[in-house]
Amino acid sequence: MELKVINEKGEAQQALPASDTLFGRGSSPQERALLSQQYSSILDLVSREAAKHMIPRRTGRMIFTCSQLGYIGRERYSAYSAAKAGLIVFMRSLAKELAPHGILVNGVSPGLVDTGFDPLPEELKHAHAAGLPLGRLGTPEDMTSGYVFLASDEASYYCGQLLHPNGGEIMP
Numbered sequence: 001m002e003l004k005v006i007n008e009k010g011e012a013q014q015a016l017p018a019s020d021t022l023f024g025r026g027s028s029p030q031e032r033a034l035l036s037q038q039y040s041s042i043l044d045l046v047s048r049e050a051a052k053h054m055i056p057r058r059t060g061r062m063i064f065t066c067s068q069l070g071y072i073g074r075e076r077y078s079a080y081s082a083a084k085a086g087l088i089v090f091m092r093s094l095a096k097e098l099a100p101h102g103i104l105v106n107g108v109s110p111g112l113v114d115t116g117f118d119p120l121p122e123e124l125k126h127a128h129a130a131g132l133p134l135g136r137l138g139t140p141e142d143m144t145s146g147y148v149f150l151a152s153d154e155a156s157y158y159c160g161q162l163l164h165p166n167g168g169e170i171m172p
Contacts, residue, residue: 047094055101062098063150064091064107068166071109084109088162095160106158108146111166113138133168 054060069077070084088107095105112120112128114137129137146163149155164172 051094051098051101051103054098054103058102060098060103061151061155062091062094062103062105063147064105066091066107066109066162068109068111068164068170071172072170091162092160099159104150104155104159106150106155106160107162108143108150109162109164109166110138110143111164111169113140113143115140129167131169132166136167138165138167 050060050062054062064087066088067080067084069081070086070088073081073085088109091105091107098105111132112118112125114125118125125137129135142165146165150158150163162172164170
């Protein structure tokens with residue numbers, strides 16, 4: 001069994017071998033390297049590039065795509081869940097650092113979204129959807145309003161917050 005890392009465009013970036021250890025995903029050297037790579041990419045892109053252009057203007061919005069798995073974790077997704085939990089804490093810390101400069105940092109933490117690119121079997125997706133209070137998976141269109149809101153003037157008092165479009169699976 002392989003874990004494929006999929007980017008936002010649905011492209012496989014890397015395949016990791018399954019782990020049979022007691023502690024599950026996130027324990028192999030490849031998985032630790034993946035976590036490290038994700039964190040350093042975020043730090044380089046956001047704190048060095050985006051922020052340096054926003055700070056002199058004293059305005060800006062950064063909106064991260066997080067995941068509900070950063071809150072609840074899930075078996076066989078330990079590395080992904082840990083990466084997203086780290087991203088949530090990073091987002092909130094960055095929000096505190098950049099708020100005095102007029103930059104608002106927030107996130108959207110979706111549940112399972114049916115993009116057509118995910119590697120999950122259809123029967124698993126249907127079973128998951130049936131267990132949600134709304135009875136269906138989210139669509140990419142369901143996610144856009146959260147991003148639009150956080151980028152708008154109406155969100156001018158949102159700082160370090162997460163929106164959770166997840167069909168009611170978790171209600172933090």
